[in-house]
Amino acid sequence: MRLASTETRRRSWWRENQQTLTPYIFLIPGVLFFMVYVIVPIFESFWLSGFKWDGLGEREWIGAANYVELMDDPAFYTSLKNNVIWLVLYLLAIPAGLFIAIFLNQKVVGIRAYKSLFFFPFVISQVVVGLIFAWFYAPNFGLFYILIEKITGSGVALLADPDLVTYGIIAAGLWPQIAYCMILYLTGLNAVDPEQIEAARLDNAKGFKMLWYVILPQLRPATFLAMVVTVIGALRSFDLVSIMTDGGPFGSSRVLSFYMFEQALSEYGYRMGYGASIAVVLFLIMMVFISGFIGKMVSDERGGN
Amino acid sequence: MRSILALSTSAIAVVAASTAVAGTVKYYADYDPAPLAAMEEIIADFEALNPEIDIELQNFDHEGYKTSIRNFLSADAPDLANWYAGNRMAPFVNSGQFADISDVWEANGLKDLLASALPSMTIDGKQWGVPYTYYQWGIYYNKDAYAKAGAQVPETYDDFVANCALFEAAEIDCLTTGTKALWPGAGIFDYMNLRTNGYEFHMDLANGKVAWTDDRVRATFAEWAKLVEPGYITDNHAALDWQDAAAQLVQGTAAHYVMGNFAVAVFKEGGMTNETLGFMPFPTINPDVPRAEEAPTDTIHLTAGATNVEDAKAFLAYMAGADAQTKMNAAMGQLPINKDATVAADDPFISAGFELLSTTPGGIAQFFDRDAPAEMAKIGMEGFQQFMVQPDQLDAILERLEKARQRIYE
Numbered sequence: 222m223r224l225a226s227t228e229t230r231r232r233s234w235w236r237e238n239q240q241t242l243t244p245y246i247f248l249i250p251g252v253l254f255f256m257v258y259v260i261v262p263i264f265e266s267f268w269l270s271g272f273k274w275d276g277l278g279e280r281e282w283i284g285a286a287n288y289v290e291l292m293d294d295p296a297f298y299t300s301l302k303n304n305v306i307w308l309v310l311y312l313l314a315i316p317a318g319l320f321i322a323i324f325l326n327q328k329v330v331g332i333r334a335y336k337s338l339f340f341f342p343f344v345i346s347q348v349v350v351g352l353i354f355a356w357f358y359a360p361n362f363g364l365f366y367i368l369i370e371k372i373t374g375s376g377v378a379l380l381a382d383p384d385l386v387t388y389g390i391i392a393a394g395l396w397p398q399i400a401y402c403m404i405l406y407l408t409g410l411n412a413v414d415p416e417q418i419e420a421a422r423l424d425n426a427k428g429f430k431m432l433w434y435v436i437l438p439q440l441r442p443a444t445f446l447a448m449v450v451t452v453i454g455a456l457r458s459f460d461l462v463s464i465m466t467d468g469g470p471f472g473s474s475r476v477l478s479f480y481m482f483e484q485a486l487s488e489y490g491y492r493m494g495y496g497a498s499i500a501v502v503l504f505l506i507m508m509v510f511i512s513g514f515i516g517k518m519v520s521d522e523r524g525g526n
Numbered sequence: 527m528r529s530i531l532a533l534s535t536s537a538i539a540v541v542a543a544s545t546a547v548a549g550t551v552k553y554y555a556d557y558d559p560a561p562l563a564a565m566e567e568i569i570a571d572f573e574a575l576n577p578e579i580d581i582e583l584q585n586f587d588h589e590g591y592k593t594s595i596r597n598f599l600s601a602d603a604p605d606l607a608n609w610y611a612g613n614r615m616a617p618f619v620n621s622g623q624f625a626d627i628s629d630v631w632e633a634n635g636l637k638d639l640l641a642s643a644l645p646s647m648t649i650d651g652k653q654w655g656v657p658y659t660y661y662q663w664g665i666y667y668n669k670d671a672y673a674k675a676g677a678q679v680p681e682t683y684d685d686f687v688a689n690c691a692l693f694e695a696a697e698i699d700c701l702t703t704g705t706k707a708l709w710p711g712a713g714i715f716d717y718m719n720l721r722t723n724g725y726e727f728h729m730d731l732a733n734g735k736v737a738w739t740d741d742r743v744r745a746t747f748a749e750w751a752k753l754v755e756p757g758y759i760t761d762n763h764a765a766l767d768w769q770d771a772a773a774q775l776v777q778g779t780a781a782h783y784v785m786g787n788f789a790v791a792v793f794k795e796g797g798m799t800n801e802t803l804g805f806m807p808f809p810t811i812n813p814d815v816p817r818a819e820e821a822p823t824d825t826i827h828l829t830a831g832a833t834n835v836e837d838a839k840a841f842l843a844y845m846a847g848a849d850a851q852t853k854m855n856a857a858m859g860q861l862p863i864n865k866d867a868t869v870a871a872d873d874p875f876i877s878a879g880f881e882l883l884s885t886t887p888g889g890i891a892q893f894f895d896r897d898a899p900a901e902m903a904k905i906g907m908e909g910f911q912q913f914m915v916q917p918d919q920l921d922a923i924l925e926r927l928e929k930a931r932q933r934i935y936e
Contacts, residue, residue, distance in 0.1 A: 276596055277621035290933070295926065359770075360762035381765035383915070469706060470764030471912035488592045489895070489904035491617060 270498035311455035318402025343400035351464030354393035383473035409443030552604035556591035564857030603831030612892035662879035700758035702780030704766030712894035721811035725818035725889035732897035734935030818888030
């Protein structure tokens with residue numbers, strides 16, 4: 222009798238709260254994996270960055286010594302500087318993608334084929350992009366090298382030049398990134414209200430003014446998204462550096478993510494703590510941008526945009 | 527059931543049938559196809575002699591192996607694993623991942639048979655693995671380029687540098703290298719330093735006992751600068767893989783290449799023959815220094831987590847023997863370490879290497895990235911590459927290396 226009554230009570234409690242509880246139950250697997258694979262490792266990195274550890278033997282707590290060393294490490298500053306260059310130049314993908322999207326946003330025969338051709342670089346793997354550009358720049362037989370040699374008389378081996386190498390890699394990275402921004406803008410352009418354009422036209426708006434005051438404001442969600450993926454893409458650039466130069470020549474094309482890998486995980490890297498401290502710095506830099514983006518999203522939603 | 531199978535069917539069936547029994551030795555390795563075939567043959571020989579033991583070989587590609595060894599040694603250790611001699615094995619020895627096999631050396635007289643590799647296999651007075659192959663480094667040159675430039679094969683480094691002017695006049699790069707992967711530059715540094723300051727000093731430097739800002743180190747770089755400053759070394763080497771540079775030697779656009787003997791296969795694939803490809807030891811710089819050479823040694827180790835120690839040790843002892851080493855090195859085109867093993871007499875490069883290494887008075891170095899700890903090796907090799915691109919930055923490079931030395935060796 223008592224048993225039955227608790228049973229009914231419990232069932233009714235479940236019934237009453239089912240609506241509110243269900244979303245949380247569905248969230249549990251996602252949250253769990255996010256905790257285990259993202260949140261916990263972040264804190265683990267912070268913790269690990271206080272150790273001197275080769276990944277195999279005993280850990281030795283050294284406090285902030287890794288960070289002190291980082292502040293005095295020229296390779297760290299090279300990586301940081303390159304990350305800034307990446308960040309700035311990578312943003313060029315946004316206007317370039319917009320330009321191509323507007324150019325392709327017309328109705329002629331076979332436009333879909335052209336669109337997919339422009340989108341193609343985003344589909345192929347970064348590794349392939351890196352290899353193609355490495356051949357393109359290769360001294361003596363690369364197309365780019367030969368072209369420069371024809372024009373100026375002496376070839377430039379971009380990937381062997383410590384001052385130019387980062388720009389060479391960024392150019393390779395821009396190729397797929399522009400395609401990505403282009404596709405974001407193409408979908409955005411579909412949503413542009415034709416009536417507003419019509420109205421603007423009646424008011425005699427055209428060319429750049431039409432773009433700036435009528436079309437771009439309507440593309441704001443696409444611009445925001447392009448901004449997010451480009452900034453994050455620039456900060457986590459790793460594959461191209463690894464494929465094209467391996468950080469060389471003598472470390473001049475390193476970025477933070479690559480330097481972290483080199484110190485902690487590569488063939489010559491046995492410094493887990495030092496690698497973790499680089500990861501922490503990179504994480505903090507990313508946090509600046511990510512929290513900015515999240516703040517913007519939240520305020521947009523609150524504003525009922 | 528098993529014995530019936532073993533008796534009635536082929537050797538392959540024996541291997542298959544005994545896979546699950548106690549005599550299984552798990553062996554992780556990173557062989558190229560030719561040495562892999564030889565190793566499989568050696569394993570078959572060994573299993574024929576020891577039918578109760580089954581060697582289970584798991585082969586990885588080189589780069590994947592280098593990154594995964596740390597994981598599998600601590601997580602799921604095989605009984606045997608391939609690695610390298612010298613300081614490259616130190617992290618695994620010091621963290622207790624490789625097992626001491628001094629008893630195998632003692633019981634089989636290996637200290638005598640493998641004497642040339644004894645120093646590089648010894649840490650704390652104990653032996654930590656069995657070396658099975660090494661190969662010489664030196665200068666490979668294009669004989670056609672010599673004819674075209676009208677040069678004579680040099681005896682001393684001064685002659686070598688003087689020749690470079692002839693090659694430059696014939697529009698041939700005197701020395702080629704491809705330092706995209708950094709290590710080929712370290713080969714040049716090692717020889718410059720071995721010839722200028724000798725083996726002892728070179729080892730002291732690799733072990734962090736000498737400052738990089740020492741005048742003797744500067745003397746080494748001063749010799750090197752005789753090639754760098756006039757531009758005798760191939761331009762853009764920082765963007766070239768070592769194979770790209772090998773192509774230049776093959777095509778005759780470069781005359782010399784400081785390389786290991788494994789490059790001979792690449793030169794010959796490119797069309798060079800024993801008539802057009804030459805080998806010479808790195809020429810003398812300081813005649814008062816006893817000649818030392820570079821010969822990186824590949825090794826097999828017993829892991830600390832091994833479950834079948836007895837059988838694994840039996841295989842190591844077999845691998846140290848003259849027969850196994852002869853067979854393995856014939857396939858690899860390299861040199862056996864066992865002094866009773868034989869080398870192919872019809873290969874002039876192997877014969878030259880055998881002669882060179884067995885008569886070395888000064889000592890045998892492993893290679894910069896094996897003699898120096900990993901971190902120092904990386905920073906050092908970057909410095910060598912930078913020096914060959916920006917020789918005017920030497921002071922900054924040496925100071926950077928010195929700072930790294932003070933941190934790394936403590």
